[in-house]
Amino acid sequence: MQVILRQLGDCNIRRAEPSDLIPVMEINLKTLPEHYSDYFYESLLAEIPEAFIVAEISGKHVGYIMCKTEYGFSNFKKLGFVKKGHVVSIAVLDEYRKKGIGKALVEESVNGVKLKKCDEFYLEVRCSNNDAVRLYEKLGFVIRQKLNAYYRDGEDAYLMAIELN
Ligand code: ACO
Numbered sequence: 001m002q003v004i005l006r007q008l009g010d011c012n013i014r015r016a017e018p019s020d021l022i023p024v025m026e027i028n029l030k031t032l033p034e035h036y037s038d039y040f041y042e043s044l045l046a047e048i049p050e051a052f053i054v055a056e057i058s059g060k061h062v063g064y065i066m067c068k069t070e071y072g073f074s075n076f077k078k079l080g081f082v083k084k085g086h087v088v089s090i091a092v093l094d095e096y097r098k099k100g101i102g103k104a105l106v107e108e109s110v111n112g113v114k115l116k117k118c119d120e121f122y123l124e125v126r127c128s129n130n131d132a133v134r135l136y137e138k139l140g141f142v143i144r145q146k147l148n149a150y151y152r153d154g155e156d157a158y159l160m161a162i163e164l165n
């Protein structure tokens with residue numbers, strides 16, 4: 001059963017299902033240099049469907065966000081061991097950007113990782129990716145670390161994180 005989380009004009013924001021994975025992979029191939037195996041997409045959907053979300057406009061997939069959960073050291077508290085949500089990847093097709101779809105995807109994934117009782121939510125983003133960094137900052141994420149040469153091409157990442165609840 002499709003779970004529609006939110007409607008933005010003609011755009012449905014809803015939880016992904018197995019049949020959404022191929023269109024999600026296609027958006028990923030068009031928009032980002034980091035790609036993943038089919039199995040990895042399937043495993044994220046199986047692990048945390050609450051935070052694997054797609055944006056669809058009259059049957060066309062235009063965006064997605066997918067996440068996982070981890071246990072690890074807090075990005076905020078000294079010596080704290082916490083449950084963390086991790087945004088693995090988010091993208092919106094170029095021609096559908098700047099309409100609020102990215103913001104809706106992140107907000108709904110925050111709700112999803114809260115349902116999984118995560119204490120914090122984090123992600124890595126290219127330091128040069130101003131659009132994405134600004135989006136995350138507007139939603140309350142803060143830069144907690146710079147990860148040197150994090151990407152295969154040598155670019156640095158910012159680790160950005162938010163405390164939940
Ligand atoms: N009219 C005009 N402007 C609007 C409207 C509107 N109706 N709605 C929102 N906007 C503005 C927002 O205010 C925001 O403005 P700002 O950039 O000046 O702050 C801007 O549009 C973007 O916000 P959204 O529309 O919510 O986000 P968008 O749908 O454009 O998606 C994203 C952002 C996902 C980063 C997109 O640019 C993208 O797919 N980029 C390529 C892939 C990418 O870099 N992904 C992130 C990698 S990091 C990772 O995956 C963890």
Ligand code: ZN
Binds near residue numbers: 086087088123124
């Ligand atoms: Zn990551």
